[in-house]
Amino acid sequence: MSHDDADRPVTITEQPGGAPAPAPRPVSGPAPEDEVARLCAELIRIDSSNYGDGSGPGERQAAEYVMEQLAEVGLEGTLLESEPGRATVVVRLEGEDSSRPGLAVHGHLDVVPADAADWQVDPFGAEERDGCIWGRGAVDMKDMDAMILANIRHFARTGTKPARDTTFVFFADEEAGGEQGSHWLVDHHPHFFEGVSEAISEVGGYSVTVPTRQGPQRAYLLQTAEKGIAWLRLRAHGRAGHGSVPNDENAIVRLAGAIGRIAGHEWPREYIASVRELLDTLGTMTGLSSSDGDLEPLLATLGGAQGFVRGTLRDTANVTMLDSGYKHNVIPQTATAAVDCRFLPGHEDALMATIRELAGEHVEVEVVHRDVALEAPFSGDLVESMKQALLREDPGAAVLPYCLSGGTDNKALGRLGISGYGFAPLRLPADLDFAPMFHGIDERVPVDSLRFGARVLGDFLRTC
Structure with a gap:
């Protein structure tokens, strides 16, 4: 066809x-x-x-x-x-x-x-x-x-x-x-x-069981936001040569340096509306602090879902693939890595500028795929209909907003x-x-x- x-x-x-x-x-x-x-x-x-x-x-x-x-x-x-x-x-x-x-x-x-x-x-x-x-x-x-x-x-x-x-x-x-x-x-x-x-x-709409002051309670996580996507390829350039000869322009070493700087970067925390409301409501339910300090006890109440939530507290950049070289005794002139970046609403430009700075002068940053971040209100008739449909089947449960890290x-x-x-x-x-x-x-x-x-x-x- x-x-x-x-x-x-x-x-x-x-x-x-x-x-x-x-x-x-x-x-x-x-x-x-x-x-x-x-x-x-x-x-x-x-x-x-x-x-x-x-x-x-x-x-x-x-x-x-x-x-x-x-x-x-x-x-x-x-x-x-x-x-x-x-x-x-x-x-x-x-x-x-x-x-x-x-x-x-x-x-x-x-x-x-x-x-x-x-x-x-x-x-x-x-x-x-x-x-x-x-x-x-x-x-x-x-x-x-x-x-x-x-x-x-x-x-x-x-x-x-x-x-x-x-x-x-x-x-x-x-x-x-x-x-x-x-x-x-x-x-x-x-x-x-x-x-x-x-x-x-x-x-969204799946339950977690939260240890509240009154005992275990189901809470349904309704997804109102999701992070944006930037799938990037880092391409380091260098000088090819024999594996036995010293080389201060090794593409793999340059790429490794970029990866180390990206992996070591501390992305600042920011709480978008859905994340802030989720943490504050969980804090009220559990009696644990939702302040910008040690959030680990509060996040732990979400069980397996805590990974999704932890990923929405800041922008992220994770190296997922590496590719370079074709023989043990040959220094290649290029080396590449794939990086999966996820950014909060409004953060795309700042994330890209940071990645380029961390990559350094010998590593180019190519955008393989990008898509927007989304944020919708945890209010209105549609949200109320979702809440009520859940509560008619599970009275006494809580319905909370959250942002998806994916x-x-x-x-x-x-x-x-x-x-x-x-x-x-x-x-x-x-x-x-x-x-x-x-x-x-x-x-x-x-x-x-x-x-x-x-x-x-x-x-x-x-x-x-």
């Missing part, structure tokens, strides 16, 4: 086997919570690993699966490819009140790679063990994809409408920055988001003026170290948490 062909939407309007998709009609069928685990497991069994370099299986098979599940209940989705195999699915449901601004609900179909040798189970086997579904994508984010799909199917079966016009999207390529997914769709087909003002997606496809939608939140609701066991499983090994999600999430998401969509 040529690039010109790839820019045209590929629309599937027939069920497998060629039978025309029936018109939507109210029928009985399983509730969303009764099929969400099946949908999650079947999605996990489709290997949609994204290696970030154009290799890998792509999302096409997972996208076709979503299309089949939509067609089965009489819905016609649109499947689009940015490149052969890089597939995104869009389906829109009319709301009860089409005069209101629309909502986007989106997930991504790709996953990061998994090395089976590191796992206790087959990472694409979707084995159910200890009340959990195990596999790559169980946490990030085929669990939420399944919740979304289960509720779409229920709406179609029963003739139920969401509260307002809702555009559901299953994106390609989120794990490589969305250039072949969300950014491509915004660039080439922005009409899918006409009238949409707000969006929800991943990495990024989501909300960045691309932000270019269209759409305010994005992280809301993939999961009520989790207190002893499950959930957040570190994002991109980790032995990824798994409790079946009961999936059922809870399907109910909460459906409630939210009917009332938002």
